Amino acid sequence: MLTRIADGVSVHTSECLETNSIVVDDGAAALVIDPGLTNAELIDLAANVRALGLEVVAGFATHPDWDHALWHPSLGEAPRYGTARAAAVLDALRGDPDWRAHVTEGLPPEIAHDVPLDLFGMLIGLPAGASTVPWDGPLTRILEHQGHAQGHAALLIEERRVLVAGDMLSDVLVPMPDLDGDAPDPLQDYLDGLQLLEQAALDADFVVPGHGSPGDAGELRARIVADRAYVEGLRDGGMISDPRITEPKAGWEWVLYVHEGNVERAARARSDRRKGPDSAPSGANG
Ligand SMILES: [Zn+2]
Numbered sequence: 001m002l003t004r005i006a007d008g009v010s011v012h013t014s015e016c017l018e019t020n021s022i023v024v025d026d027g028a029a030a031l032v033i034d035p036g037l038t039n040a041e042l043i044d045l046a047a048n049v050r051a052l053g054l055e056v057v058a059g060f061a062t063h064p065d066w067d068h069a070l071w072h073p074s075l076g077e078a079p080r081y082g083t084a085r086a087a088a089v090l091d092a093l094r095g096d097p098d099w100r101a102h103v104t105e106g107l108p109p110e111i112a113h114d115v116p117l118d119l120f121g122m123l124i125g126l127p128a129g130a131s132t133v134p135w136d137g138p139l140t141r142i143l144e145h146q147g148h149a150q151g152h153a154a155l156l157i158e159e160r161r162v163l164v165a166g167d168m169l170s171d172v173l174v175p176m177p178d179l180d181g182d183a184p185d186p187l188q189d190y191l192d193g194l195q196l197l198e199q200a201a202l203d204a205d206f207v208v209p210g211h212g213s214p215g216d217a218g219e220l221r222a223r224i225v226a227d228r229a230y231v232e233g234l235r236d237g238g239m240i241s242d243p244r245i246t247e248p249k250a251g252w253e254w255v256l257y258v259h260e261g262n263v264e265r266a267a268r269a270r271s272d273r274r275k276g277p278d279s280a281p282s283g284a285n286g
Helices: 039-051 084-094 099-105 186-201 217-236 255-274
Strands: 002-006 009-013 020-025 029-033 055-060 080-083 124-126 140-145 152-157 162-164 206-208
Touching (some): 009 206, 020 039, 084 099, 140 186, 152 186, 162 186, 186 255, 206 217
Parallel strands (some): 029 055, 055 080, 162 206
Antiparallel strands (some): 009 020, 140 152
């Protein structure tokens, strides 16, 4: 089911992980963002789009994770875009002869058999620094940052005042900084990403997270504050009290394990930094 949240912006929510697919339209043409997750849901999404008299003319994946870079033949053959970095990550992944097995291993077991992977990750990488999605519909600004994943992009649909946040600003999932990647300071990357979203929030009345409920302008601001407090807590090793962990929505109790993993890896990063060259014992530098 497609739910209209603003003029020309609709959301389809997957049963699994409350994953949101977003359809932006100008009354005739549609941009489909992060379509997912199962065959049945993607066929339903495509049917809903057609029922509104829309033709899918472009796709966009906010980042190179399995649940954001899917596609289905029923959506047609429109070009699918992502940032240059996101497309490069997915090209490298698909270049591995065993990529299907690797991706399948990471899928939720209850839907693993039903996630269409044939067209997964086949993105056209936009030139580095591209500022808008190349389509003729409502101007859709690309806000690239390295917070959650390499080449992660939020989208601001300016004239509709909707911020599509990718895997940030969720009411059910805590932030998941890219703590296993190669970036020297992934928590600062995340905070920089939040700053970018805070700037964009001045021009938005709605937020659609990758997972969870869309929110209004007040909710958008509150989620930026909550995500920043969470990430600063990880960075500083401080006490983190976040309702997404302490009072999770029914079915989201496992977010506690995501949180514990975040805390563990952030602590390891802090201790690695202490052991780094900048913190040699006093006297060692003369
Ligand atoms: Zn996701």
